[in-house]
Amino acid sequence: MADDAKPVKVLIAGDVEGNFDDLFKRVGAVNDSQAGPFDLCVCVGRFFGGGVEDDAGSADGGASTAKPNNDELRPYVDGTSAAPMPTYFVDALPRGREFVKGETSAAQKGADSIEVAPNVRWLCRPGVHDLHGLRVAVLPGKYNKMAFEDASAMAASAAAAEGEFTMDDVSKLRASAFRDAAPPGGANGGENADAIDLFLTTSWPKGVELRSRDATTPDVVAASAAGSAVVADLARDLQPRYHACGAAVGCPSKVFYAREPYKNQRAMHVTRFLALAPVRNDAKHKWLHALGLVPARVMPPSSLRVQPPDATRSPYDAPPPPPGSMAAKGAALAAQDAAFDHASLRWEEPKAKRARLAANIDRRPLQGDTDKTVYVRNLGCWFCLSNEKDTHLVASIASESFVSMDKAGVVADHCQIVPIEHAPSFAAMAPSAAEEMWRYLDALRKCFAAGGGGDPPSGGEDGTDNGRDVVVFERHLALRSKGGNHCHVNVVPVPRARSGKAKKIFEQAAKKLNFEWCSIPKPESAMDAQAALLEHVGDGEYYAVHLPDGSILVRKIGRGEPHWMSFGREVLGHLLGCPERTSWQECLETEERETARAAAMKASFEKFDIMQE
Structure with missing residues (x-):
């Protein structure tokens, strides 16, 4: 390990949504500038364009009626155009189904990624990937509470088709993060070998703005509220050096947000959170961010553990609700509801049931x-x-x-x-x-x-x-x-x-x-x-x-x-x-x-x- 270890230069882009020419033109220009060259580009959020999802989560309460628009990718697929650097993305389905044919069988065989065009790959497996020496944790797909909490095979199949991560995907990511970590002094690096350099998700983590000392805009609060508690739990447990995500799914707020670094509960290093706006957004919010990351496994421990002066407590380290508060009552009721065994306690012998109900009747x-x-x-x-x-x-x-x-x-x-x-x-x-x-x-x-x-709504101004x-x-x-x-x-x-x-x-x-x-x-x-x-x-x-x-x-x-x-x-x-x-x-x-x-x-x-x- 050395203080002058060479950094891996990374570009992080927000939701591409089919705007591939804009993406690669900008990425190529930055790569050719004095800031370049860069080693790779990673894209968080929705990569493909169009509205072919037939889901219930669109902003107006119905499915999108837009037609798929991924024609800009075809020249890169057939070799007429070329991506300027290795490019990886985390969200493919259902919009990009035609470009990732066979993704199910490939994923089942353990493939870490699938090539959709030369130099363009989908990181299809939840887990920790080695990208140019960086340990990159990836959770492909978006969060849907209904799909996530249904552990049936039927629900898992539907979630895979719709590009939604499941509880099993989260378990695989956790297992990969801790299984693939090298022991201190091991062959893969020193005592920092288990640190996650970069965590990539589509969904925002819920509550990420909490404990921030900076002024927080309503757009950031709205995007965080629409985020996923599952992603927040992963960020808390994986303790990455950087966590990057795209625009908040199901929320009209599409903003760039860079939170102050926050301290982790167990690791000595801090985490920095970045949310990127979509490519070609009308408000001109930032959608491309550059990083120079020395892999944690080759950093001196003293360098990795530097605590910036603006570091805050973890937003996910929330104190328990005050006794008697509505939050405490909600937690108690949730515990009661969890104890109410809906799945396995449905069936009872008719004779025993009649006897029990008869004992409970009072007029x-x-x-x-x-x-x-x-x-x-x-x-x-x-x-x-x-x-x-x-x-x-x-x-x-x-x-x-x-x-x-x-x-x-x-x-x-x-x-x-x-x-x-x-x-x-x-x-x-x-x-x-x-x-x-x-x-x-x-x-x-x-x-x-x-x-x-x-609580009736008000009538419209148009009568x-x-x-x-x-x-x-x-x-x-x-x-x-x-x-x-x-x-x-x-x-x-x-x-x-x-x-x-x-x-x-x-x-x-x-x-x-x-x-x-x-x-x-x-x-x-x-x-x-x-x-x-x-x-x-x-x-x-x-x-x-x-x-x-x-x-x-x-x-x-x-x-x-x-x-x-x-x-x-x-x-x-x-x-x-x-x-x-x-x-x-x-x-x-x-x-x-x-x-x-x-x-x-x-x-x-x-x-x-x-x-x-």
């Missing part, structure tokens, strides 16, 4: 027809009124059902229709209860259509009304925990400008998870709806979505077959343009705010309430 009057009001004394159920949990959220109570605000709604007036009896599903409940819930649903449709609701349609979803899983599933039908108001996309976006989400919906025409009554559901799913588990036109999409869930628990929230969050609200733990509020939401909904719903008939 007490509350309101309406006492002969029809049944309470289940199950202290673990959030939806049983007899437990007196969150009753401040209730907006209306009838004889056999009630309307309650969702505790952490996707929007402020996201509400639920819940049977008072601890019934497992809409399809299986008593006809009288189903009919009453159907009347509630019709009343809510009328309320939102008339511009009502607890357009502020009426909304509704999307309704129900998840029935035969859970054994907490007395079994207690039916709750979610009702989410959607602006009319977006509601027409609901069917398409749910179909796209199903396609990504490799399943198909069965379609039920608009039922005329609750009895018709129950009959149609039973015809499709029998007495089994199901997921149902009631679209704005009244038709129903239903999926029968086979025994032991997984289904994403937050599926409805995830899809509606993208449809409504608020993907940051798809996690209920992130949407918790104070009881005072919850009470105010319920009061606003009661006042708006009063003239539509079935109890006023």
Whole structure:
């Protein structure tokens, strides 16, 4: 090791998005300048152009309708033009599918990279690559929470096709980072041989701007909020010297951001974070950055451990939330939800089930027809009124059902229709209860259509009304925990400008998870709806979505077959343009705010309430 070790000169570019001529022209010019020559160029973010993804994550809540535009790459593929230096990129699918044919089989055989043109390669394998002597950690693809947390083979196949990294990809990267590290004094270098020189991702790490002393712009805050907690965890654990990513996926903020260096928890060296703007961006934000990096493995330890005076604490080293705070309550509820074993505790012997449910039945009057009001004394159920949990959220109570605000709604007036009896599903409940819930649903449709609701949008300046349609979803899983599933039908108001996309976006989400919906025409009554559901799913588990036109999409869930628990929230969050609200733990509020939401909904719903008939 020597202090005068030769640095590896690297150019880092942001999202290319098919602008290959602009990329290589600029890279070539910089390479020929006094700053050059450079050893390699790495591209973070979306490399290929066009909008061929058929996903649910576009900014307007629907799929992009743009046509693919990668014609500028063809001269580099056929040799008519040449990349000025070795160029690597991390995001290929689904836009670049035609240029990476056979990528699946190559990746399965362990190929680190795939050549798409002379001097242009896709780093297709999650792991640590040796690029010109640098240890470069790569996580190919973008983050999609739904795909990431579904460990099934079906979901993994869909994620690979759509260019989304999975939990298995993250595990492979971690294993590679620590397996490939040489022991101190080993053959591959000295005591710094395990340091990651450069970490490349498409997605921003969530919360990267935290603890920064520099002024942080709203664009940076928005991009960070749209980032991935998974990428943040990797950055914290891998402790790279540099972490570079492209523009934030699903966020309109496309900016350059260079954070002050931050200290790591275990390593003595600091990490510097860079986010590059897209190539050819209208705002002229910086999209190309130059580095001269001496590989850590040949650096003297004293040089690697230099702490710059502006270094901050790690943004990912967050303190625990104060006791009693909403964040602490959210963490506690999340822990309870994690303990609620939805997947493996669904099945129970019928005799034991009947005995357990019989022991939990208690009849007490509350309101309406006492002969029809049944309470289940199950202290673990959030939806049983007899437990007196969150009753401040209730907006209306009838004889056999009630309307309650969702505790952490996707929007402020996201509400639920819940049977008072601890019934497992809409399809299986008593006809009288189903009919009453159907009347509630019709009343809510009328309320939102008339511009009502607890938090209605303002009308447009062009005189357009502020009426909304509704999307309704129900998840029935035969859970054994907490007395079994207690039916709750979610009702989410959607602006009319977006509601027409609901069917398409749910179909796209199903396609990504490799399943198909069965379609039920608009039922005329609750009895018709129950009959149609039973015809499709029998007495089994199901997921149902009631679209704005009244038709129903239903999926029968086979025994032991997984289904994403937050599926409805995830899809509606993208449809409504608020993907940051798809996690209920992130949407918790104070009881005072919850009470105010319920009061606003009661006042708006009063003239539509079935109890006023």
